[in-house]
Amino acid sequence: MNLHEYQARALLKGAGIPVPDGEVAETAEQAAAIAGRFGRAVVVKAQVHAGGRGKAGGVKLARDAAEARERARDILRLRIKGLPVKKVLVAPAADIASESYLGIIVDRATQCPVVMVSPAGGVDIEEVAAATPEKIFRTAVDARYGLLPHQALGLAFRLYPDLARARQAAAIMRQLYQAFFATGASLVEINPLISTPEGAVVALDAKLVVDDNELERRPQIAALRDASAELEAEIRARAAGLSYIQLSGNVGCCVNGAGLAMATMDLVKYYGGEPANFLDIGGSSNPQKVVDALTIISADRNVRSILFNIFGGITRCDDVANGIVAATRQITLDRPIVIRLTGTNEALAVDILKGAGFSALTDMDEAVQQAVRLGAAG
């Protein structure tokens, strides 16, 4: 789950990291009032779950309250990567002496949390990594002991040659590492971490992504989810316990298992079609999930044919068949359905489907080809 910058800032501030003041506005008037209170130049920043905000015009400087009103009005009208901007962060403009990068991720290769720093901050860190990898420094941390003081200080000296600033940066790293575990993050970044002309080290921006598997035991973090930043169909799918991602094709896919779901989408493409979505109904077979899945897929008007691909293991084919039949009673299905199922209780499922006027295939390639054909014709 992605957090907004203002939410991440608040969490880092709570962890003791120096973060400049800043407030959130939902209207241009609110933005002007906040800027007026600060009584100095401010930055107005779009709060959306999309990278490249600056390039998209979502980050602007304003000299006073009147300008903040104008900038906020413009930014609140933007859509960045398809997402509407509903909130802006208004924060005092900082005096910057130098900009660095500080981030923590869980690295799959070393299987450890890795703290990364770069003196080349303020820009896209992936670009730095690609163009000048020698400017990125990392330390893998044994999670059982945490980030040790000497490890933090060693990294901090990569950013600042003087002990005064290095000490501040090292303290921030250790606080950030604590916050990383306390929030159940899979990624946290401060970009830029700045030093001011007075020699203070401050976090000017914050990005935090939380591991979805942490949300159940961290209700306060889960409550930060901004549903308005997601597609409605994907919110409904999550509520129904389905994993769904909408794409732009015309063959709706309903599959059990993430790997098979991806392979099914790939096969749709292989036979010349375009998948309309990724949808994994999960391992346990519950007819209601199938009803929810069909409802969500048919709500996508781009869908011209619907393909079921079920490999029964824990999922019982008869449960899926019952779900399909139940769905046809609850919603009007005006598009053709191709059903492929094999595995646990396959014969029972075929009987259920036949009784309701459907036919079922057992071969994956045959089913995908048929769905692509119907999708093109529809």
Add this chain to the structure above:
Amino acid sequence: MSVFINHDTRLVVQGITGRDGSFHARQMLEYGTAIVAGVTPGKGGQTFEQRVPVFNTVAEAARETGANASVIYVPAGFAADAIYEAADAGLKMIVCITEGIPVLDMTRVLPYVRERGARLLGPNCPGAISPGECKVGIIPGQICRPGSIGVVSRSGTLTYEIVHQLSGAGLGQSTCVGIGGDPLIGTSFVDCLEAFQNDPATEAIVMIGEIGGTDEQTAARAVRERITKPVVGFIAGQTAPPGRRMGHAGAIISGSSGTAAEKMAAFRDAGIAVMNRPADVVPLIRERRSIP
């Protein structure tokens, strides 16, 4: 012969009285797996299916029954501790089926398990099956046939699909291993490739990867350097958009890395025959096996 699990596996089922644990324990017993004990705290002294003694702790189960492996079906909130418990009891093969363990928990679990000389398979994996010998986990036994193909995969049902195609063509398997779809897992592709390379019963290997991370690229490097048996590979997620998690926690294309195209290219560079679709597995295996 086979890898990781075989006739000598003496299995403890952690969470044997739960909904999933009891269902799959029954399936494993039916398949012929030697389940010597079950563990559910507070249910020690009971007997599962009139033949498997249930204990309160894994240590007790191991001591009383001589168990050497464990499979974990406990809920996500308790699963990390269940892995620690199995390792502390001295079990050397630990299979964790449970999905949803936070990645940060795994950063502590993995070194702990390794330092105790145990192998963890998973978490969030379907387990392993050595057809005709032993099944640990949830892979449906009826789709497998004994034979000489080693199968290793990050996925569940996609593995079943490919195994189903192999079995249908008379190509049996030595062992099928599901390593799991999470970002941090105990047993990697490379571990499995090396095990298959050293297993005299395995003649050829099928490796099923997906988008996200660089484990497949690392595996490709290992194949080029030290795997002499023929390898056939598949990568799921060619149509996946960047930045969106495709079900598995590990299946996400971040930045420019982890794409299907990149992984397929790494496979090809290492001499791995790449399938364009699951059905290609049979012709590619036949073709490869005919090369001496």
